Amino acid sequence: MFPDVGPLELVTLVILAVLLFGPDKLPQLIQNVAGFLRKVRELSESAKDEVRSELGPEFKDFEFEDLHPKTFVRKHLLDGDGLELRRDLGIDEIRGALDPTKELTETAEAVREGADHAVEAPAVDPDAT
Incomplete structure (x- = not known):
């Protein structure tokens, strides 16, 4: 997903997140972010489907x-x-x-x-x- 992020940077981000949000609020924050990303993906897929349907049947396989x-x-x-x-x-x-x-x-x-x-x-x- 992020090819430029190495293991050391990932560990640093996790430690920073625990320090900023605390171990109690971090699981809820992760759930909220995951839900937001899920909604953005659904919105993106629905927009793609809408564009495909508006283009007509000849562009059914359009990528x-x-x-x-x-x-x-x-x-x-x-x-x-x-x-x-x-x-x-x-x-x-x-x-x-x-x-x-x-x-x-x-x-x-x-x-x-x-x-x-x-x-x-x-x-x-x-x-x-």
């Missing part, structure tokens, strides 16, 4: 998450639904150009070949002169 820009781009440009647009924009070519795998493989091959030639070269004796 509000699809309006998020990342989801919209992923669904229409990067998946199979937007394959033609994906080709038109050259996204595959851009991904290929940004992928360093080919260059790294070629470099590794060159280093291996250089190491093999270094092993095959005769050793020079410094005392032989």
Whole structure:
């Protein structure tokens, strides 16, 4: 729910809540907050249902998450639904150009070949002169 809240912050919030509201009032406060959140969720779901019903039967499967820009781009440009647009924009070519795998493989091959030639070269004796 809150990915940025770690265990230490959570313990700090609990201790702060106990100190501010006291152990006697804290359970009632938690119940009130939970009830409020429940009502807000119900209101949100009823508003979503009302919007869907007002849009008509062709938008029966409409999801509000699809309006998020990342989801919209992923669904229409990067998946199979937007394959033609994906080709038109050259996204595959851009991904290929940004992928360093080919260059790294070629470099590794060159280093291996250089190491093999270094092993095959005769050793020079410094005392032989």
